[in-house]
Amino acid sequence: METELAIGDVTVDVVFKDIKNVHLSVYPPTGRVRVSAPNDMKLETIRLFALSKIGWIKRNQRKIKSQARETPREFLERESHYLWGRRYLLRIEDHYDRSDVLLGHKTIEMNVPKGATLDQKRDLLFDWYRVELREAATPIIAHFEKVLNVEVRRFFIQQMRTKWGSSSPAKRSIRLNLNLARFEQDSLRYVILHEMAHFIVPNHSARFVSILDLHMPGWRIIRDKLNYGPLTEF
Numbered sequence: 001m002e003t004e005l006a007i008g009d010v011t012v013d014v015v016f017k018d019i020k021n022v023h024l025s026v027y028p029p030t031g032r033v034r035v036s037a038p039n040d041m042k043l044e045t046i047r048l049f050a051l052s053k054i055g056w057i058k059r060n061q062r063k064i065k066s067q068a069r070e071t072p073r074e075f076l077e078r079e080s081h082y083l084w085g086r087r088y089l090l091r092i093e094d095h096y097d098r099s100d101v102l103l104g105h106k107t108i109e110m111n112v113p114k115g116a117t118l119d120q121k122r123d124l125l126f127d128w129y130r131v132e133l134r135e136a137a138t139p140i141i142a143h144f145e146k147v148l149n150v151e152v153r154r155f156f157i158q159q160m161r162t163k164w165g166s167s168s169p170a171k172r173s174i175r176l177n178l179n180l181a182r183f184e185q186d187s188l189r190y191v192i193l194h195e196m197a198h199f200i201v202p203n204h205s206a207r208f209v210s211i212l213d214l215h216m217p218g219w220r221i222i223r224d225k226l227n228y229g230p231l232t233e234f
Ligand SMILES: [Zn+2]
Pocket: 194, 198, 204
């Protein structure tokens, strides 16, 4: 069984397990907080426990977010980059008078002008991810518009530090994290469904969860992979 608690502005995922003691963890890359608690522990007890640790939680979230700001990617030949959950080796040709990105069987090939800077290479690759993500997201959004009977007027793709997506039900718009292009497309499907379900239910209540259950029965596994799985930085 699982649920979540709001401790001020911190959301705590609570998972009940067959264990004796409470475990508290803060996970990269987004600073997600999870408490594993014994099956018979009362939610109020867990709330008080989490509240007593709020300083520790926030300290660790700050650490995780400041680490995430470092950019380890150097856009070097044979560096690993991901698209839709598959790993590719980067190839860079730097004697062109134009820029483009080609996806090969096992390579992402970037053709750039001679002397292209790190920023230029990064921008080129991010633009390419953006196009990939927009192309993949469009039919998924259309699908969920039909089955949820809601309309998405606009969707935005952004680099987001702490969230996979967000939505504005009033404006009928959603935002997707550019980084989703690096994960399997199931992750993108889940985030789109989650954000669009907020058009119907603004919070994460049982009604909201039932929408996810109905349209994507395996969503919890996908969510956990996104929130707790390893994430190679851009
Ligand atoms: Zn949500």
